[in-house]
Amino acid sequence: MNLWKRQLLAIIRIDLARTFFSKRGIWIYLLALAPAIPMFGHWIFGNTENEQLGGDAQIFAGIFQFFYLRIAIFFGCVGIFMNLIRGEMLDKSLHFYLLGPVRREVLVAGKFLSGLIASITIFCGAVLVQWVGMFAHYSPDLLASYMFSGPGMSHLISYLLAAALACIGYGSVFLWAGVRYKNPLIPAAMILVWEGANGLLPAMLKKISIIYWLKSVCPVSIPAPKNNDGEILSLLIFDIDPAPAMVAVVNLLLLAAFVTVWAGIRARRLEIGYGTD
Amino acid sequence: MAVYKRTYRGYSGPLTSPTWRFTVLQRYAFKAVFKSRLLLIGYVACFFAPLALICALYLNQNATLLAMVGQKTGFMKIDAALFLNFLSVQGVLAGLVTAFVGPSLVAPDLTNGALSVYLARPFSRSEYILGKGMVLGTMIGSITLLPGLLAFAVQSSLVGWTWFVDNLYLGVGITLSCLVLIAVLMLMGLAMSAFVRWKIVAGALILASFAAGKGFAAVINEVMRTKIGYFLDVQHLLSTVSGALLHHPVTEGTSPWAAALALVVFCGFLLMLINRKLRVCEVAG
Numbered sequence: 205m206n207l208w209k210r211q212l213l214a215i216i217r218i219d220l221a222r223t224f225f226s227k228r229g230i231w232i233y234l235l236a237l238a239p240a241i242p243m244f245g246h247w248i249f250g251n252t253e254n255e256q257l258g259g260d261a262q263i264f265a266g267i268f269q270f271f272y273l274r275i276a277i278f279f280g281c282v283g284i285f286m287n288l289i290r291g292e293m294l295d296k297s298l299h300f301y302l303l304g305p306v307r308r309e310v311l312v313a314g315k316f317l318s319g320l321i322a323s324i325t326i327f328c329g330a331v332l333v334q335w336v337g338m339f340a341h342y343s344p345d346l347l348a349s350y351m352f353s354g355p356g357m358s359h360l361i362s363y364l365l366a367a368a369l370a371c372i373g374y375g376s377v378f379l380w381a382g383v384r385y386k387n388p389l390i391p392a393a394m395i396l397v398w399e400g401a402n403g404l405l406p407a408m409l410k411k412i413s414i415i416y417w418l419k420s421v422c423p424v425s426i427p428a429p430k431n432n433d434g435e436i437l438s439l440l441i442f443d444i445d446p447a448p449a450m451v452a453v454v455n456l457l458l459l460a461a462f463v464t465v466w467a468g469i470r471a472r473r474l475e476i477g478y479g480t481d
Numbered sequence: 482m483a484v485y486k487r488t489y490r491g492y493s494g495p496l497t498s499p500t501w502r503f504t505v506l507q508r509y510a511f512k513a514v515f516k517s518r519l520l521l522i523g524y525v526a527c528f529f530a531p532l533a534l535i536c537a538l539y540l541n542q543n544a545t546l547l548a549m550v551g552q553k554t555g556f557m558k559i560d561a562a563l564f565l566n567f568l569s570v571q572g573v574l575a576g577l578v579t580a581f582v583g584p585s586l587v588a589p590d591l592t593n594g595a596l597s598v599y600l601a602r603p604f605s606r607s608e609y610i611l612g613k614g615m616v617l618g619t620m621i622g623s624i625t626l627l628p629g630l631l632a633f634a635v636q637s638s639l640v641g642w643t644w645f646v647d648n649l650y651l652g653v654g655i656t657l658s659c660l661v662l663i664a665v666l667m668l669m670g671l672a673m674s675a676f677v678r679w680k681i682v683a684g685a686l687i688l689a690s691f692a693a694g695k696g697f698a699a700v701i702n703e704v705m706r707t708k709i710g711y712f713l714d715v716q717h718l719l720s721t722v723s724g725a726l727l728h729h730p731v732t733e734g735t736s737p738w739a740a741a742l743a744l745v746v747f748c749g750f751l752l753m754l755i756n757r758k759l760r761v762c763e764v765a766g
Contacts, residue, residue: 267704271699294679
């Protein structure tokens with residue numbers, strides 16, 4: 205096997221174990237599965253007799269766009285991808301990689317792929333769990349007709365695609381931030397504010413964000429709230445003129461590729477400064 | 482002098498009064514905080530909104546300038562809603578300041594085992610917490626309480642004594658709301674810093690606890706068709722209490738008393754966390 209490929213696989217293997225099974229990563233599982241808790245709670249303890257499947261589909265869309273994409277996956281990717289480089293710096297273990305006969309670009313690519321596998325597995329898996337929690341209380345006949353004769357299956361695939369693209373988009377940006385900045389929280393906070401303010405931006409600037417393209421992939425649009433009550437976070441819900449899903453997918457993949465290559469190039473100048481972090 | 486003659490001599494200089502000893506920690510912690518140029522820029526940027534508000538208050542009463550743009554005095558309504566919105570914006574900035582400053586206060590002392598060095602001196606644990614907390618408290622107060630009261634004072638001086646007397650509740654409300662905000666953010670900053678120990682992760686956790694708390698509360702409310710989710714939303718609890726104090730109640734969600742009680746429980750939990758984590762000795766079993 206090609207040397208780079210073997211090195212890549214070795215890095216992925218080591219990092220996957222660290223991401224999936226570390227005690228430090230438990231909160232990521234909690235964040236991903238948090239929406240499933242009230243969904244299963246509602247199924248088991250709630251009164252579900254008078255509910256409409258369409259209403260639940262709308263609620264699921266709201267939770268997915270408002271909480272899952274913007275908060276759960278965002279902070280999950282902050283935790284997973286910033287940990288890949290900066291976390292090793294804090295653990296004082298990055299020098300083991302840097303002393304090895306491995307190109308920095310291969311190291312960054314390996315770490316990105318391991319983070320991607322972990323994040324996609326966790327967050328797409330959690331989407332499936334939430335889907336079950338949300339719709340499992342309906343009768344099997346109704347559910348089968350929604351899934352296979354109605355839009356259910358295509359919606360589920362779109363949600364999975366959006367979750368995977370969110371991991372790719374946010375992951376690449378946070379990996380770059382982890383390579384570039386000593387305190388990657390500053391760019392993370394700036395991205396959070398930028399993505400949050402997306403609803404206020406003019407149409408042109410809206411497109412310079414990840415959430416705009418992710419919303420274009422989502423199958424159900426959420427209407428903007430009529431009564432904001434002056435709450436700043438109500439701005440997170442906004443109507444957009446969505447781009448075609450294919451364009452959104454290609455744009456996000458291109459962005460991720462560009463940012464990852466940039467991070468790889470930047471990693472050539474990476475120096476270890478084990479401070480008092 | 483030969484090295485062997487350099488023996489221990491006790492400190493014979495002036496001692497800080499025991500009451501104000503916590504300010505020593507605060508002074509040194511401040512120096513460390515403002516070493517970061519980026520943080521300093523961010524902190525200064527927190528004063529843009531107050532400056533804009535004070536300018537707007539001045540313009541609102543300046544007949545000459547307003548006549549030039551075809552407006553009359555009092556075109557902007559100065560009421561509880563305005564101050565509440567101002568406090569909301571400054572509150573968000575205060576949350577960001579907490580996320581960046583809070584983790585660097587306690588975490589390095591715990592990671593490097595320096596807590597015992599502090600507590601070996603005539604310095605109690607509560608003084609240590611107070612000293613570190615006051616750094617956050619002062620910074621948050623300077624971007625929320627101080628500008629809020631300054632804006633109130635400016636408006637009072639421009640409009641007159643009657644406005645001041647009629648709207649005194651606004652001044653009291655601003656003070657109490659900011660004190661509640663300071664207490665919550667201060668405890669949250671210290672608790673996360675002590676709990677996580679990694680500066681970056683602790684900062685991310687503070688940011689996430691605001692955003693995720695709000696999101697998770699909305700998820701619970703939507704799915705369970707209930708309103709108990711609001712108890713997990715610290716921002717909602719704070720704005721409910723502030724709204725009640727400024728006589729501008731929030732229409733949806735919990736009652737002000739329930740929100741206040743939830744905040745007390747939350748602060749108690751954070752204090753418990755700090756108390757649990759800030760221990761010098763750990764006895765191995």
